[in-house]
Amino acid sequence: MSGKLYVVATPIGNLNDITYRALETFKSVDLIASEDTRHTQGLLSHFSIEKKQFAVHQHNEKASTQKIIEYLKDGKHIALVTDAGTPNISDPGGLIVKEVAAAGFEIIPIPGVSAVTTAYSVSGMEYTSFHFYGFLPTTSSQRIKVFESLQIQSCPMIFYEAPHRIIKTLSDMAVFFGDQHEIVVARELTKTFESIYRGKISKVKETIESDSNFQKGEFVILVSPIYHEKKELLTEDQHRILKILLNHMPTNAAVKLGVEILKVNKNYLYEEALKVKKHD
Numbered sequence: 001m002s003g004k005l006y007v008v009a010t011p012i013g014n015l016n017d018i019t020y021r022a023l024e025t026f027k028s029v030d031l032i033a034s035e036d037t038r039h040t041q042g043l044l045s046h047f048s049i050e051k052k053q054f055a056v057h058q059h060n061e062k063a064s065t066q067k068i069i070e071y072l073k074d075g076k077h078i079a080l081v082t083d084a085g086t087p088n089i090s091d092p093g094g095l096i097v098k099e100v101a102a103a104g105f106e107i108i109p110i111p112g113v114s115a116v117t118t119a120y121s122v123s124g125m126e127y128t129s130f131h132f133y134g135f136l137p138t139t140s141s142q143r144i145k146v147f148e149s150l151q152i153q154s155c156p157m158i159f160y161e162a163p164h165r166i167i168k169t170l171s172d173m174a175v176f177f178g179d180q181h182e183i184v185v186a187r188e189l190t191k192t193f194e195s196i197y198r199g200k201i202s203k204v205k206e207t208i209e210s211d212s213n214f215q216k217g218e219f220v221i222l223v224s225p226i227y228h229e230k231k232e233l234l235t236e237d238q239h240r241i242l243k244i245l246l247n248h249m250p251t252n253a254a255v256k257l258g259v260e261i262l263k264v265n266k267n268y269l270y271e272e273a274l275k276v277k278k279h280d
Helices: 020-028 037-046 061-073 094-102 115-121 140-150 163-177 201-209 226-230 236-248 251-262 266-279
Strands: 004-008 031-034 053-055 078-081 106-110 131-135 157-161 182-187 195-200 219-223
Touching (some): 004 020, 004 094, 061 094, 094 106, 115 157, 115 182, 157 163, 163 201, 182 201, 195 201, 236 266
Parallel strands (some): 131 157
Antiparallel strands (some): 182 219
């Protein structure tokens, strides 16, 4: 019989967030592929589980994928885990799942905690969707480029950030989105010093900056969409440009190019384009 790969979500802080199904999976598999075997050993020991592990992380993911496939061919069942949360959400796992699936083996998700959904659930942002980016680049100029590419989003944007960059990132957000723009910052979710900061970027930054302890731990940043905040209207010049584009190309093409030129929300611009066509 062929082995099965179980992709197992683990707690992001509070060990009590582990699921019964995850524990049963750990007990039943032959091996555990861990991002950090020492970290996972702490989790296993807490629940009195003894299981052989091997390391699978971003630096050896390609080689480890072949190792996993060989184990599966031998009929061994394997649990794939990262340090915290759900594998392949800003963590290793994507390549492994892709190659194991291509090799024809069964892959079984064992769902659980994810910092993305945990933060969004307490954000108070009322939208049917969100855009998850993950960890932002390390330099200010690169972060601004990311914000520029995402500014047309009509739903909240979610980012991960490291403690040593949180103030710099909030400063960049204040410059780009405006210091009165609404955000939510979740720190150390499910851990002892869990904190949720809400309000204008300037206020949240001031609060986090006021105490060095507030700058420790892992951060999830939720940014409300610019489109919603500004309830934007085309300026006279933007409206003129849109009309010129519509006079020279089909509506979809005009809107696509218009988004790049005018830096406005695509859905909004499409609605405006239909109004222009209707009155021409």
